[in-house]
Amino acid sequence: LVDRRLMKCFAAKIAYVLCQDFEVFGEYFHMSASAGAAIYPDDGDTAEEIFKNADNAMYAAKNSGKNCWRFYDDTMQKTAYEKMLLTNSLRFAIQRQELSLYYQPQVRTADGVTVGFEALLRWHSPEYGTISPARFIPLAEQSKQIDAIGNWVLREACRFARRLADKSAENIYVSVNVSPHQLSGDGFIANVCNALREAGIQPSQLVIEITENALISSLKESNLKLRELQSLGVRLALDDFGTGYSSLTYLQRLPVKTLKIDKSFTDMILLDGSHKAIIASIVDMAHAMEICVVAEGVETTEQIDYLTKCRCDLLQGYVISRPVPEKDILPFLPRQP
CATH class of the missing domain: 3.30.70.270 (Reverse transcriptase/Diguanylate cyclase domain)
Structure with missing residues (x-):
């Protein structure tokens, strides 16, 4: 050989x-x-x-x-070494206060009113600069740090929801992405309850976003946890719909009331009519199951016009706003009387 x-x-x-x-x-x-x-x-x-x-x-x-x-080949050794350095640095990112949350608004298609924010994790390292989540999240999962980081995100997002409520914006929810490893952990439900209690917010102010990958390994166990969260009043959303194996029939087995259409589908709006029709069909079938639809990755007014025509409920994307730090969210909040 x-x-x-x-x-x-x-x-x-x-x-x-x-x-x-x-x-x-x-x-x-x-x-x-x-x-x-x-x-x-x-x-x-x-x-x-x-x-x-x-x-x-x-x-x-x-x-x-x-x-x-x-x-x-030799370049792989260099890549592995860099990966090791980043992983070791990530272990201290929380205590060094290098992690932060940025927030991207979700607005109603009908009138542009902000109804929620998605919390998005950022890592600004003094040693390595700004590191993409696409790079450090897999490292956190592989090194078993994802639970600690995920819990930090959950608590910070709930505190942000508390500050929104203090600004008379308690009807605006905050969405948090949850990894498959977090969802499968024994202490996940307790962590959510603790974060809600510590922040002093209503469960309805929190939305837990899950991906299909979080469900595939153990649908029955995941479904039980999701139903427990639902019974507490926490809202649930299925993220990146259309990128995996799920179908709208599959959704009927889950206590999910929000579906987020992946950006790859939103991009189809700029293509020919047959591709665009897929989005209209998804929205129609989701509505038949009383599921709210969010379009992700909206970047053009042409996309907004078509999604409005399709009766898509909510929009999220750069044409509305890039993810911003908390200090820059004021323009998206409802005006005080």
Whole structure:
């Protein structure tokens, strides 16, 4: 297997064999594989070094979209080192007060009135500058820091909701994204209750946003937790709808009353009529199930016009506002009499 051509064929065959549906107790599950390959002695002099570099190559395959494989190369070592430094720095981000929340308004399509804000996490590191959530959130998940960071976000967002209420804006909710790891944790419901109690806000002022990935691993268990949150009065939203496996029929099994159409669908408005019709169908079917629809990633007046025509309930995107720090939210609040 020292011949790279043979190893290439071998790795491709493994990925092909594993990428299929498997039946388990009458249910079908799709499996895929990400693989990394390192060759002795080109990629290391010891077994430990070879395994380490093969592992680096495997993570490079995952970052390339999964269900593929990669040979190790020297740039992966540099990437792994940078990842280690960022991960270590992230461990102290909360206590060093390097994390902050920015808020993006959600407005009613009919009249442009702000009804809520989505809390979006930002990391400003003195060492590495402003780091994209797309980069550090996966690091937090892989290093098991996501629970601590997620709980910090939850508490801060609830405190923000309290300050909104103090400005006579108690009808404006705050949405918080919850990771699959958070949702599956034993203490998740208690963390939500504690955050609400500490901030002194009504449960209806908080919206928990979940993605399909948070539900796929254990739909039954997740559904029980979501129904418990619903019974408390917390509102629930399904984020990034259309990017995974969910369907509107699937939504009927969940206590979700808000659906957020992913930006990739919103972008279709600028394409031909057949693509645009998909959005109208989603909105109509969601409304038939009494589900509120939010369009994400709205960036043009043309998109606003079409979404208005489709009777989409709420809009969120750069054409309304980029995410802003709390000090800049005043223009989006209702005017005091």
